[in-house]
Amino acid sequence: MKLFRAALLASALALPLAAGAAYAATPADALVIAQNIDDIVALDPAQAYEFSAGEINANLYDKLVQYDAEDTTVLAPGLASEWVADEEAKTLTFTMREGATFASGNPVRAEDVQFSFTRVVTLNLTPAFILTQLGWTPENIGEMVTVDGNTVTVKWTGDFASAFVLNVLAARPGAIVDEVLVMQNEVDGDMGNAWLNTNSAGSGPFVLTDYRPAELVRLTANETYWNGAPAMKQVLIRHVAEAATQQLLLTSGDVDIAKNLTPDQISGLGDSVKVETFPQAAVHFLSFNQKTESLTPPAVWEAARYLVDYDGMTETFLKGQMEKHQAFWPKGFPGSYDETPFSYDVEKAKQILADAGVETPINVTLDVINSAPFTDIAQSLQAGFSEAGINFEILPGTGAQVITKYRERTHQAMLLYWGPDFMDPHSNAKAFAYNSNNADDNYTATTTWRNAWAVPQEMNDEVNAALAEADQNVRNEMYVDLQQKVQAESPIVIMFQAALQIGMANNVDGYVNGSNSDFVYYRLVTKN
CATH class of the missing domain: 3.40.190.10 (Periplasmic binding protein-like II)
Structure with a gap:
């Protein structure tokens, strides 16, 4: 040796x-x-x-x-x-x-x-x-x-x-x-x-x-x-x-x-080294394709936010890899919205569905990349959502298969992640809060279009206004407002922000x- x-x-x-x-x-x-x-x-x-x-x-x-x-x-x-x-x-x-x-x-x-x-x-x-x-x-x-x-x-x-x-x-x-x-x-x-x-x-x-x-x-x-x-x-x-x-x-x-280093290796390090955790820009989300009729009621979107076991996942198999984050712009940059108002609450989710007259069970396929931690997250979602009568059939595939399906809008529910091309909040606002043309032949590389969500016109207008706003403080406030609106009523449920753990002397x-x-x-x- x-x-x-x-x-x-x-x-x-x-x-x-x-x-x-x-x-x-x-x-x-x-x-x-x-x-x-x-x-x-x-x-x-x-x-x-x-x-x-x-x-x-x-x-x-x-x-x-x-x-x-x-x-x-x-x-x-x-x-x-x-x-x-x-x-x-x-x-x-x-x-x-x-x-x-x-x-x-x-x-x-x-x-x-x-x-x-x-x-x-x-x-x-x-x-x-x-x-x-x-x-x-x-x-x-x-x-x-x-x-x-x-x-x-x-x-x-x-x-x-x-x-x-x-x-x-x-x-x-x-x-x-x-x-x-x-x-x-x-x-x-x-x-x-x-x-x-x-x-x-x-x-x-x-x-x-x-x-x-x-x-x-x-x-x-x-x-x-x-x-x-x-x-x-x-x-x-x-x-x-x-x-x-x-x-x-x-x-x-x-x-x-x-x-x-992997999480297991991180946990096995001795006293001679330390571990520092750094939040990363990628956000992970669950989304519902609006071409699937059973997933179009806003009550389903709202209930979904209470069926994710955010703390359960981040305190176990996602520990050190992700942290709870529920808005489209990553924290740590101007314009981020860092409040996390949603927690795992099955009874509240059931009440939201019942009050809206949504009939359950809802059976839906969930596409996921066939590797950790995506498959582990999918299994946790499957368990939590079933408690409220939303049943996920997990469909694992390669990254290329899953993303191709997403781009073709042929999925029902999708588990994926998104990172900005450059560090301006418009990079993600356009992806999560803008879709001015929802036609099938208008391919757009955004989560909104890929989930066939026809974004309300006032939200589209606000994205354009924020892009052109000259006052940076006002601009940041507009992006915070957009994140709150997407958080409150959108078929895209943002759950986590990635984190990077680094071992060092x-x-x-x-x-x-x-x-x-x-x-x-x-x-x-x-x-x-």
């Missing part, structure tokens, strides 16, 4: 600061992470779309505005020190931060912003849609993003509030790259794409110094970072696919953080993991 462990550490986790070295304890100025990173397809911020790639880029690049490590719920100045919005003219004018430089030593210029946005739109790779929704095209981008000295003016088309546009610019493809360095590494007109998939050209707290697919990522501290050099001089992310191996490496002190402090992979930060990490 000792021989096996020594070989494992030497081959899979040796920190290559010196050739052939293996450590029983990690260096004081290096953060070593065991993580499954085989999802990485690309690291160029104009192309990267995977979870692991987003986490890495968050530590390499800055945006004009960003949700930063100090508080991932606040949209703060980044490479722009200030900005002015003109809602009527649909423009934002940014003043660039004085003295900021790229890790290369090149100054961060307004021209780099224009180049970065033009590059995303021109390459038109996977995440480009986040920026092009502003009406940007390769043909007009030179007019939509303009430079005047130390300022950048961004224009957009469509009825969008500047607050929405700011959140778009804070998303992954809004990363600002070093034009001079990138274009020095252009090959065959690729605008540096191939080079940026194994190198970095950012102004962030770290620099990419080694990337070996499905093996390791090494980041080195940017000592000239405008917001302060990181305490960790290196971050080494080692690809470790097996959760059991991650657990072994963490408890033996060979890594500082293990990212992919007791001496690690300052690790930041926001609601998604784009908000994972290493620059505040210290070891004591």
Whole structure:
């Protein structure tokens, strides 16, 4: 066993600061992470779309505005020190931060912003849609993003509030790259794409110094970072696919953080490590297709909210993986509604159905992805709903089968989850509170259309009004109101918000993991 462990550490986790070295304890100025990173397809911020790639880029690049490590719920100045919005003219004018430089030593210029946005739109790779929704095209981008000295003016088309546009610019493809360095590494007109998939050209707290697919990522501290050099001089992310191996490496002190432990492994960790839980952006819900006549009475929707054993699930098999959350926008971000007024109450549910004259039993099929924890949640729902005469026949399937059925609107009841594309509440408001055309031939990638719910016109109007509202405080209040309305009367029953449990050494402090992979930060990490 000792021989096996020594070989494992030497081959899979040796920190290559010196050739052939293996450590029983990690260096004081290096953060070593065991993580499954085989999802990485690309690291160029104009192309990267995977979870692991987003986490890495968050530590390499800055945006004009960003949700930063100090508080991932606040949209703060980044490479722009200030900005002015003109809602009527649909423009934002940014003043660039004085003295900021790229890790290369090149100054961060307004021209780099224009180049970065033009590059995303021109390459038109996977995440480009986040920026092009502003009406940007390769043909007009030179007019939509303009430079005047130390300022950048961004224009957009469509009825969008500047607050929405700011959140778009804070998303992954809004990363600002070093034009001079990138274009020095252009090959065959690729605008540096191939080079940026194994190198970095950012102004962030770290620099990419080694990337070996499905093996390791090494980041080195940017000592000239405008917001302060990181305490960790290196971050080494080692690809470790097996959760059991991650657990072994963490408890033996060979890594500082293990990212992919199962609940059973979390519960089996000893005193030498700690576990921190981070709420995630995905919300999990039960929905009723309005093409199924027995599921159309609003009393069925209301009763359903009292037939979910929220506490029973989150305190047992979902413990640490999900928390009770009953609104469409995840908590921890402006505009969230965090009240949870519903609890498991069979008698109340029965009374709601009886008062509305709903006849039971109601027999309904429930489609679910055939893996944990979805099948476990489905079984709990089956038990709870049967108490009030609503009988679920569980239909397990692969993720592709379940989602295809959902998109075709051929399900009856569905158990699924939803995560925003970028951290603006409109991303989820459109999914849960908007459906202006419920026709079968008007395919729309929202939960409302997929459940054939013809959203009341006043709610559609409020979603559009919130998107265009210039006052951020008023805008947040409108999203809270929309969540309350969906919570009160909708065939979509939101139950949980996902959570991520991470094991780490007791001496690690300052690790930041926001609601998604784009908000994972290493620059505040210290070891004591």
